[in-house]
Amino acid sequence: MRILVAVKQVIGRDAPLRVNAARTWVEENDATFEINEPDAYALEAALQLKEKHGGEVAVLCAGPERAAKTIREALAKGADRAVHIELPEAAALDALGTASLLARAAEAEKPDLVLTGLQSDDLGLGQTGVVMAERMGLPHATIIMEIDFRGAAVRVKRELEGGWFQYVEMPVPAVLTIQSGIAKLRYATLMGIKKARSKEIKTLAAADLGIPSHPAAVIERLYMPPRARQAQIVEGTPQEKAARLVDKLRTEARVL
Amino acid sequence: MSVLVIAEHADGALRRMSWEAVAAGQELARALDIPCSAAVAGHNVSALAGELSSARLERVYAVEHQLLDAYTPDGYARAFELLVRHAAPRFVLLPHTYQVRDFAPKLATRFERVLLSDVIACRVEDGKALFTRQLFQGKLNADVSLGGEPPYFISVQAGAWRADQVSQGESQAETFVPELAAGAIRTRPEEPFQEAKRAVDLSTAELIVAVGRGIQDKDNLHLAEDLARALGAELAASRPICDNTWLPMERQVGSSGQTVSPKLYVAVGISGAIQHLVGMKGSRTVVAINKDPDAPIFDVADYGIVGDLFEVVPLLTAELRKAKGG
Numbered sequence: 358m359r360i361l362v363a364v365k366q367v368i369g370r371d372a373p374l375r376v377n378a379a380r381t382w383v384e385e386n387d388a389t390f391e392i393n394e395p396d397a398y399a400l401e402a403a404l405q406l407k408e409k410h411g412g413e414v415a416v417l418c419a420g421p422e423r424a425a426k427t428i429r430e431a432l433a434k435g436a437d438r439a440v441h442i443e444l445p446e447a448a449a450l451d452a453l454g455t456a457s458l459l460a461r462a463a464e465a466e467k468p469d470l471v472l473t474g475l476q477s478d479d480l481g482l483g484q485t486g487v488v489m490a491e492r493m494g495l496p497h498a499t500i501i502m503e504i505d506f507r508g509a510a511v512r513v514k515r516e517l518e519g520g521w522f523q524y525v526e527m528p529v530p531a532v533l534t535i536q537s538g539i540a541k542l543r544y545a546t547l548m549g550i551k552k553a554r555s556k557e558i559k560t561l562a563a564a565d566l567g568i569p570s571h572p573a574a575v576i577e578r579l580y581m582p583p584r585a586r587q588a589q590i591v592e593g594t595p596q597e598k599a600a601r602l603v604d605k606l607r608t609e610a611r612v613l
Numbered sequence: 614m615s616v617l618v619i620a621e622h623a624d625g626a627l628r629r630m631s632w633e634a635v636a637a638g639q640e641l642a643r644a645l646d647i648p649c650s651a652a653v654a655g656h657n658v659s660a661l662a663g664e665l666s667s668a669r670l671e672r673v674y675a676v677e678h679q680l681l682d683a684y685t686p687d688g689y690a691r692a693f694e695l696l697v698r699h700a701a702p703r704f705v706l707l708p709h710t711y712q713v714r715d716f717a718p719k720l721a722t723r724f725e726r727v728l729l730s731d732v733i734a735c736r737v738e739d740g741k742a743l744f745t746r747q748l749f750q751g752k753l754n755a756d757v758s759l760g761g762e763p764p765y766f767i768s769v770q771a772g773a774w775r776a777d778q779v780s781q782g783e784s785q786a787e788t789f790v791p792e793l794a795a796g797a798i799r800t801r802p803e804e805p806f807q808e809a810k811r812a813v814d815l816s817t818a819e820l821i822v823a824v825g826r827g828i829q830d831k832d833n834l835h836l837a838e839d840l841a842r843a844l845g846a847e848l849a850a851s852r853p854i855c856d857n858t859w860l861p862m863e864r865q866v867g868s869s870g871q872t873v874s875p876k877l878y879v880a881v882g883i884s885g886a887i888q889h890l891v892g893m894k895g896s897r898t899v900v901a902i903n904k905d906p907d908a909p910i911f912d913v914a915d916y917g918i919v920g921d922l923f924e925v926v927p928l929l930t931a932e933l934r935k936a937k938g939g
Contacts, residue, residue, distance in 0.1 A: 368749070370750075370826075374749055374752055374753060376753065383749075383753070394853075398856075451727045452718070452727055452728075453721070453722060453725075453726070453727035454727075475714075478749070478750060479748060479749055480748060481730075481731065481746075481747070481748065481749075481750070482727070482728070482729075482730050482731075483714055483718075483730055483731070484714070484717075484718030484727075484728055484730065487686075487714075487715065487716075487718035487719050487722075488718050488719070488722050490719070491690075491718070491719045491722040491723070492722065496686075496687065496799035496800050497686060497715075497719075497800075498686075498715070498800060499711070499714055499715045500711060500714070500715075516711070516869055517711055517805055518710065518711050518868065518869070519872075520807055520808065520869075520870070520871070521805045521806065521807055522805065522806055522807070522808065523802060523803060523804070523805040523806070524802075524803040525800050525801065525802045525803065526800070526801045526803075527799050527800040527801065528799060536869075537852065537853070537856045538852070538855060538856030538857075538858075538862075541857070541858060542857075573727065573760055574727050574729055574757050574758070574759055574760075575757065575758050575759075575760060576755045576756070576757055577743060577755075577756045577757065577758050578755065578756045579748070579753055579754070579755045580753065580754055580755075581753065581754070581907065582747070582751070582752075582753070582754045582909070582912070583754075584911075584912055588899075588901060588911045588912075588914035588915060588916060588917035589915065589916050589917065590906075590911075590916075590917045590918070590919060591916060591917065591918050595920060595921075595924045595925050595928055596928055598918050598920060598925060598928075599918075599925060599928035599929040599931070599932045600932050602900065602916060602918060602929065602932075603929070603932040603933055603936050605916060606877065606898070606900070606916070607936065610877070610898040610915065610916070612820075612876050612877040612897070612898050613844075613877075613933075613936065
């Protein structure tokens with residue numbers, strides 16, 4: 358089976374965020390980047406499907422040159438090859454723009470399954486997979502916890518809200534957005550890292566994909582959220598903080 | 614040109630988030646001085662449409678079709694596509710539920726528009742609507758505008774508007790029967806179900822210690838366990854901890870886990886992504902321990918300790934033991 362995994366490179370979770378001078382995005386110069394975590398789970402699900410059913414896993418990523426590092430890491434974990442849609446630095450694309458590019462590139466790969474994370478850790482629009490499915494004319498299911506590939510069809514377990522689930526079956530090819538936690542993430546082995554160096558990365562220029570531009574969602578202003586409820590910050594040495602907090606919980610909040 | 618709110622229902626009743634979306638729609642419509650309508654889709658939805666009609670709306674559409682009985686993205690996207698073409702609204706507002714996340718991007722794409730999802734506020738400046746979204750898991754906010762011609766598609770975050778803010782009044786009912794073909798529905802949904810009964814019911818816990826990504830490693834979990842034991846609290850976690858199988862899923866608090874409202878909630882190394890906050894913001898007293906002073910968890914905390922949890926938590930455990938002993 359042919360599995361295509363769409364991954365995104367995002368600013369690292371622990372990286373400090375500084376709003377840029379134009380207040381439209383964050384400073385990326387001193388940022389660290391990593392694979393979007395939900396996409397890491399999509400990759401893991403794809404690798405496990407390949408181990409079970411055979412075939413290949415290709416990684417698809419739209420991003421500037423630096424995204425190549427994330428692609429290499431995916432190859433080191435076991436993906437067979439990759440397609441990198443090169444975007445200019447800080448391309449102002451929203452989910453529709455990016456997903457349209459991804460869909461165009463994905464069509465050429467003729468995958469049986471397209472997997473991607475349910476949302477990105479930066480923009481968090483949560484729709485890349487669904488828009489790809491619509492663009493590619495494929496059925497989809499979102500927030501998937503389990504994948505049972507049955508050749509001509511796939512049966513998946515969808516997470517609903519409040520601890521409810523649902524099985525859904527659909528014909529393949531299909532697009533699935535993967536919930537974090539679907540499987541335990543693997544680490545790249547030294548052998549995997551070595552092998553990754555010789556794996557193919559096909560580079561496409563975004564402009565060559567022939568996607569017409571469309572009116573985008575524009576970030577007019579980016580800022581620190583106003584503080585909703587100011588927490589009382591307990592000060593002092595670590596020892597004093599602990600003692601003062603316990604005292605406040607007993608005498609002020611009266612919850613002990 | 615109006616605002617059209619798409620309501621969602623479950624178990625024969627409108628979901629609370631649908632009312633929140635109606636409140637958001639009414640607010641936006643007032644700011645733009647345009648009418649607000651609402652729609653609900655399904656099979657035999659006239660009672661639900663009637664329920665919606667208690668709100669002050671120009672029109673309530675009962676989108677009625679047998680093929681809408683069970684939710685499918687193909688069926689719902691097509692039905693609402695036809696309704697939007699029929700009603701020609703300027704804005705389409707939806708509650709940001711799992712179901713909306715499943716079909717609304719598809720719906721918006723049919724109009725060559727992006728869905729602006731999970732919006733927490735809106736305002737109108739010089740006739741231009743600006744929508745506020747959270748980026749980077751709530752660490753930053755962005756005011757976003759939408760380009761091009763209408764319709765614009767927006768989904769609103771749970772709890773961002775209040776259901777009790779809905780203006781009551783009258784509305785005109787209209788049944789809308791979309792043309793749907795069974796063959797165009799490609800997914801076959803089965804009945805929703807719950808996993809076997811939970812061994813842990815956090816919803817009734819009085820005291821909870823919840824641990825998040827900041828704990829870094831499974832081997833460090835004992836720090837939180839010790840704190841929970843000293844307090845006599847249940848141990849809970851944010852999603853990443855359960856994703857890593859460091860704790861069972863049944864101990865997860867948040868939108869995909871349990872909703873809790875203890876008298877004391879101690880968040881250890883939890884940054885406070887919205888998916889977690891919705892599960893615990895009903896707690897009476899919240900303590901947050903985090904090394905990042907800008908972590909969103911401090912927005913919902915009553916008491917905060919900014920510091921290294923590996924240093925602070927053992928000291929706190931010791932203090933609690935001392936306090937209990939003394």
